[in-house]
Amino acid sequence: MKVLVVGGGGREHALCWKIARSKRVKQVLCAPGNAGTAQVARNVNVAADDIDGLVALAQKENVGLVVVGPEDPLVLGLADRLRELKIPVFGPGAKGAQMEASKVFSKDLMERHRIPTAASRTFDRSGQAKGYLESCTVWPQVIKAEGLAAGKGVYICHDLEEARQAVDAIMEEKRHGDSGERILVEEFLEGEEASVFALIDGRTILILESVQDHKQVGEGDTGPNTGGMGVVSPLRTLSTRLHRQIEQRVLIPTVHAMRQEGIDYHGVLFVGLMMTEGGPRVIEYNVRFGDPECQALMRRMKSDIVPILLACAQGELEKADPPQWDARPCVGVVAAAGGYPGSYRKGDAIRGLEGAAAVEGVEVFHAGTKQVGEQIVTNGGRVLCITAVGASLDEARESAYRAYDAIAWEDKFCRRDIGQRRPGGQPSPAEA
Ligand SMILES: Nc1ncnc2c1ncn2[C@@H]1O[C@H](COP(=O)(O)OP(=O)(O)O)[C@@H](O)[C@H]1O
Ligand SMILES: [Mg+2]
Incomplete structure (x- = not known):
């Protein structure tokens, strides 16, 4: 069977890597992929939001399964189109994708079905939102742009002034474009x-x-x-x-x-x-x-x-x-380009990938990378995710950082504390 993986980040490299190990799979295609997916799959130069192009590719290659990595193609209805053609697809249709793409849609659904969530109000006019905020006696309040905002559309506001600024940023300055046509003002949850x-x-x-x-x-x-x-x-x-x-x-x-x-x-x-x-x-x-x-x-x-x-x-x-x-723990360290998540440079040659891959228990997944001639160069903010499994969390962490240190390009950086959150600070809950 042929499997098509849609996307070109670290997540998709990991999916391709795992799928390629299946006995049932003859070939993995990745659209558009990156320099890492090319090592385990055949990259096809079709963008992840080119729905017609992806449907045509799946048909032409007679793929037996399409696995969609990112949300954009799902929101655009890729899974619906493939299902109409009876091509099995892992990923929801456009309506299901609204669960992520519209925070108003998912909030309404949760309220209708009494799924526990933060109480909230929806506004499509900044004046009304501010009027409501003026009446709030409990702070902080959480203000959210309705739509996809690359993880930047949520503002925790500690007082009325901050809240007004957030409303203006989203609805007047349109910092998140159409994603901010509507906003949610939400109760702040503690825990x-x-x-x-x-x-x-x-x-x-x-x-x-x-x-x-x-x-x-x-x-x-x-x-x-x-x-x-x-x-x-x-x-x-x-x-x-x-x-x-x-x-x-x-x-x-x-x-x-x-x-x-x-x-x-x-x-x-x-x-x-x-x-x-x-x-x-x-x-x-x-x-x-x-x-x-x-x-x-x-x-x-x-x-x-x-x-x-x-x-x-x-x-x-x-x-x-x-x-x-696998009972063994896994630690993954992201190697990023200097400046990320702000502006950063692309096109730096990456050295030492083979040495890193040779470290016991390590797999290096590519995110923003590109093959240029003989060289693999940086092509994004998050460049690699260096994963390691080990007998203990400490061992996994040591291997991941050893592999990270074997890799070099100008201005790379990582967080040195992955897997070292103090036990009480672990966001997963303690015994209740
Ligand atoms: N009601 C809330 N109370 C407290 N913190 C919140 C609340 N809503 C969101 N947050 C914080 O903001 C982060 C981002 O919000 P989220 O709804 O996950 O938006 P997105 O991931 O689309 O940016 C959450 O991970 C959480 O830390
Ligand atoms: Mg989130």
């Missing part, structure tokens, strides 16, 4: 953050191993947010009780809600949660794997992933064998 990844085949839910990224650019979780600077799996502290609460109070009701609203969801649902005193509450849904969370999950999954993805695409997850997981 530890956690996220859960579950495969959903329309009905059946399969929760994946615990995994956590490191969003902020600076060590000790400081500085601006990024796409993710590092990853650890598993987490030490998710109690069975909390796990069950998340399943019973959030995941099962969410799948019910989607079914009732006519969303036939086939893919991975990534639920961001706040573990409050009153139990888990949903912060947001994403309709795809996180990057770099995916890289750690692919490293730790021992089973062939292809039958699982296919079963998920075809509504037969119940019949599939659940995945086996």
